[in-house]
Amino acid sequence: MTRRMLTAAIAVTALLLGGCGSGGSDDGAGGQPAASASGAAYPATAGGVTLDARPERIVSLAPTATEVLFAIDAGSQVVAVDDQSTYPPEAPRSELSGFKPNAEAIAAKNPDLVVVSDDLNKIVDQLTKLKIPVLFAPAAKTLDDTYGQIAQLGTLTGHPAEAAALTGRMRADIDKIVKGVPARSAPLTYYYELDPTYYTVTSQTFVGSIFAMVGLKNVADGAKTAYPQLSQEALVSADPDMIFLADSKCCAQSPATVKARKGWSGVTAVKTGQVVALDDDIASRWGPRVVDLVRSVADAVAKVPA
Template sequence: MTAGGVTLAQRPERIVSLGPSATEMLFAIGAGPQVVAVDDQSTYPADAPKTDLSGFKPNAEAIAAKNPDLVVATDDLNKIVDQLGKLKIPVLLVPAAKVLDDTYREIDELGRLTGHQTEATALTDRMRTQIDKIVKGVPARPSKLTYYYELDPALYTATSKTFIGSVLGLFSLENVADPSDADGSKGGYPQLSPEALIKANPDLIFLADTKCCQQSPATVKARKGWSAVTAVQKDQIVSLDDDIASRWGPRVVDLVQSVADAVSKVPA
């Protein structure tokens, strides 16, 4: 079994996942029974074996104590790949997706490496079909809607060059944050000023900080000066599930549906 530069002699039966998106992918392709431990941020599915392992500060000894025959990580922090390599523990990296094709590729890699290729192919085919149907089901508009995507109340946001930006781009929406990181120096995640945001006057506001920061349409409406924003005036503020909105696994279909519902409600 070979995928992502990793070769295994046999199907792994003790998998450790160090990332929420990786965990969701593994369970979605039927590899859940092979997963013996997941990191402290893996909240879905509910029956995933959550531990105090950290994906942000991975500890080789703590991971090795789980006796894994495969570790799936989303980043090579603390040079964990080398550290675990010295312990003869293989690591598959499934880094943050930049576009949907990255998600499909990672699901395929996990399927091949865990012995669930058929299930992985079925999952990606299903995701493609569902997303295509959802996008095509949204009526065409005479002009593009603009939007602001909020990561936290300090007005950090994501541009069109990010994964989330590519997902919203499926609906031909215009991102008001793009001019704030035109040269890409902020990695696609600039911080806007309240003045700039109000001036940009987005038609839609998507809140991806409802869980972490308790933001809601009501808290947005209460912000000073925001009453002049079209999205506020027309009640076009969309509350998203933080977890679904920040991950690039199978539940991206749910995110696409949420965006479709919001766009469809805006009068042409």
């Protein structure tokens, strides 16, 4: 099973937990905190983790965390990332897995900080017993969760100023994009596809909240779960104005494959050419590139005739 399909499965079974709040620095017990070369103070505490010195051998088992680390100029401190951390290209990919984490393999990298997004195989406890600091940064549920996790990583890695600057840029960019979306007399409806078996999201999810920001109405709202599986008949009947495909890379879905589905040629989004193929990675990694996701959605909405 691909990482993309596993991600959908985890979402569906509610393993995607809420994001952490932003963490601050802590002087620790007694004395003045030491200062790093960048001016950050140590000991530093964030997300329940306290580090006595700036980490120089970071292992990231979460693609989103990997993107954050490089975006806040902590990339030079990263010695290994999991096999699914494909961005940025210079990230030191390894055989390590975030879905099947192996404590011995991780310890072999001699890390002074490990970042995980899932506590599979009880990896947090395993690494803690090895006296390896672990930051658990689960998938964000809101943009504030994303900003909080960026702040945590900034604090722990000695880059609090860079983290604050990043979140400031993200807030400003997203605000500008959202304000630039043309107003409509009635909201457009949409279907967001996680995989070809019709798993989707509601507005109660991170992705759903992004689409709500630009004024879209989710045809899956009202489902009993945040990540429901809809039937083909229900989707055709819902007749969404727009369709967004978050399975274009993992599952080779496209406007053409959607049009070829039985009964879908009459759906409004298909008839009007409003089937949008998103970048799977950007759509599922809610870190610095969430700005690109907001922009992609806003651009697509702006192209729909009023």
